[in-house]
Amino acid sequence: MEGISQSRSLWWQRGVIYQIYPRSFADSNADGVGDLLGITSKLDYLSWLGIDAIWLSPIYPSPQLDFGYDITDYTAIHPMFGTLRDFDTLLTEAHQRHIKVILDYVPNHTSDQHPWFQKSRSSLHNPRRDWYIWHDPAPGSGLPNNWLSVFGGPAWTFDKQTGQYYYHAHLPEQPDLNWRHPQVREAMRAILRFWLDRGVDGFRVDALRHLMKDREFRDNPLNRGIGPRRGTFDTLSPLYTTDLPEVHEVMAELRRELDTYGTGGEDRLLIGELYLPINRLVRYYGEGNTGIHLPANFHLITTPWDADKIAQLIIEYEAALPPDSWPNWVLGNHDRSRLASRLGGVQARVAAMLLLTLRGTPTLYYGDELGMRDADIPPEKIQDPVEKNLPGQGLGRDPARTPMQWYATANAGFCPSTVTPWLPVSSDYATVNVTIERANPTSMLSLYRALLTLRHAEPAFSIGDYISIEADEANGHLLTYRRQWQDKSFLIALNIGDEAQTLATFALRGHIVLTTQLDRQGEAVTEELNLQGNEGVIVALQS
Ligand code: NOJ
Numbered sequence: 084m085e086g087i088s089q090s091r092s093l094w095w096q097r098g099v100i101y102q103i104y105p106r107s108f109a110d111s112n113a114d115g116v117g118d119l120l121g122i123t124s125k126l127d128y129l130s131w132l133g134i135d136a137i138w139l140s141p142i143y144p145s146p147q148l149d150f151g152y153d154i155t156d157y158t159a160i161h162p163m164f165g166t167l168r169d170f171d172t173l174l175t176e177a178h179q180r181h182i183k184v185i186l187d188y189v190p191n192h193t194s195d196q197h198p199w200f201q202k203s204r205s206s207l208h209n210p211r212r213d214w215y216i217w218h219d220p221a222p223g224s225g226l227p228n229n230w231l232s233v234f235g236g237p238a239w240t241f242d243k244q245t246g247q248y249y250y251h252a253h254l255p256e257q258p259d260l261n262w263r264h265p266q267v268r269e270a271m272r273a274i275l276r277f278w279l280d281r282g283v284d285g286f287r288v289d290a291l292r293h294l295m296k297d298r299e300f301r302d303n304p305l306n307r308g309i310g311p312r313r314g315t316f317d318t319l320s321p322l323y324t325t326d327l328p329e330v331h332e333v334m335a336e337l338r339r340e341l342d343t344y345g346t347g348g349e350d351r352l353l354i355g356e357l358y359l360p361i362n363r364l365v366r367y368y369g370e371g372n373t374g375i376h377l378p379a380n381f382h383l384i385t386t387p388w389d390a391d392k393i394a395q396l397i398i399e400y401e402a403a404l405p406p407d408s409w410p411n412w413v414l415g416n417h418d419r420s421r422l423a424s425r426l427g428g429v430q431a432r433v434a435a436m437l438l439l440t441l442r443g444t445p446t447l448y449y450g451d452e453l454g455m456r457d458a459d460i461p462p463e464k465i466q467d468p469v470e471k472n473l474p475g476q477g478l479g480r481d482p483a484r485t486p487m488q489w490y491a492t493a494n495a496g497f498c499p500s501t502v503t504p505w506l507p508v509s510s511d512y513a514t515v516n517v518t519i520e521r522a523n524p525t526s527m528l529s530l531y532r533a534l535l536t537l538r539h540a541e542p543a544f545s546i547g548d549y550i551s552i553e554a555d556e557a558n559g560h561l562l563t564y565r566r567q568w569q570d571k572s573f574l575i576a577l578n579i580g581d582e583a584q585t586l587a588t589f590a591l592r593g594h595i596v597l598t599t600q601l602d603r604q605g606e607a608v609t610e611e612l613n614l615q616g617n618e619g620v621i622v623a624l625q626s
């Protein structure tokens with residue numbers, strides 16, 4: 084697949100995004116929760132690492148029932164995280180280091196404590212009533228229909244005061260806004276402008292596929308697919324509550340708002356959170372590229388970790404991309420089990436090499452660069468509402484949200500030793516931390532830095548062409564491809580399995596520039612390339 088010329092490429096096409104979960108990154112004021120000044124104090128680390136943009140999960144005022152995804156004021160900062168002035172400082176300091184700042188934008192729902200909802204629920208005739216989705220009780224159970232919440236149970240909650248139900252795709256404390264109401268749309272666009280005027284570089288749009296629901300409130304059909312877990316959202320197919328055609332109108336509207344900023348309208352970035360099959364995901368680029376710049380591609384998280392399946396995924400995704408659209412890849416986030424826990428530490432290195440050499444913008448999740456794993460959360464320390472609602476099903480998100488591990492000292496240097504962090508620090512912090520790994524030339528952190536350094540030095544890895552190579556039968560566990568830009572070409576060979584493999588390189592000759600174990604540098608490659616189990620290798624090819 085073709086790359087682009089360096090002069091035409093945009094920062095978010097060349098760059099690498101790093102997701103920060105602000106509660107867990109760095110606590111500057113010793114209250115056990117991370118904050119904006121904490122993040123600012125770590126910008127030099129991020130700059131050293133080589134990332135180009137940070138995306139912050141929500142930092143707005145919120146009762147924190149869904150840890151910030153329940154917002155009471157879209158244009159302010161939660162005091163726990165700091166002030167608007169602290170935000171401006173973070174933005175300025177990040178920009179000085181050529182790091183862009185992307186905010187989480189949560190358009191689908193507010194907190195039930197948001198003044199809009201308070202007014203909406205106050206009476207049937209309040210002007211804000213229709214800003215949310217209300218419905219009369221149905222005969223029988225009273226529930227207007229069978230729609231389910233992503234977080235378990237019905238998506239409808241009865242409001243005694245006005246005798247109607249309101250809809251919430253997530254917690255009852257997260258009522259969904261009614262995006263069919265023009266005033267809601269205008270109010271939500273104004274929020275984009277507020278932050279764009281302040282200088283933010285883009286938004287990650289939360290829960291985008293949920294934005295519109297069926298006008299006729301039809302029941303969702305039963306999910307006849309792979310055994311859904313009892314009582315969960317997956318027991319129904321969300322035909323009438325997600326991915327409706329009308330979502331595309333909204334997305335184009337958001338895009339138009341961004342296009343009024345920056346040079347050529349491409350300066351500011353929209354990323355959409357979209358758990359969708361590839362054919363439906365790519366529609367979010369919009370007709371003629373008028374939609375979301377990067378509909379987040381989570382398929383590396385959801386596809387079984389097998390060379391053939393990953394190769395198929397890459398082929399399918401590349402083939403589905405509309406003209407002029409730009410790919411992207413994600414390996415981890417605050418909602419999913421950590422990469423090193425899913426794949427194991429050594430294979431996580433191979434995954435890092437894949438992520439940072441594929442064509443498309445990569446997003447890294449904080450701590451994955453250290454090989455942080457899902458932490459054990461004792462029952463009394465559970466915070467996540469999903470784990471509380473659906474206990475023991477492996478859906479809880481706390482294990483992947485524990486404090487960033489900076490030092491080998493108590494609390495991993497996230498907060499002082501005298502303070503109890505909001506979630507426990509993972510028990511491996513004495514060996515898995517920034518300080519120890521920075522000093523170790525073969526650590527996971529050193530690998531990430533080497534990959535990022537290479538990606539920045541060689542445009543082939545970011546904006547270059549992607550050329551797939553069919554692995555032969557004998558090399559079933561190998562995933563191989565080339566990246567090329569002008570006269571520079573690289574072969575990437577990734578051993579997804581445990582056993583050693585040999586790749587016949589035929590006419591290709593060159594030398595190794597990087598391996599996942601950070602060894603073999605400079606080794607000549609002629610005719611064949613030997614790979615250890617779980618090893619990834621990048622070869623600079625002779626032209
Ligand atoms: C997706 C976010 O990533 C998740 O953390 C949140 O709970 C839901 N959307 C609801 O906003």
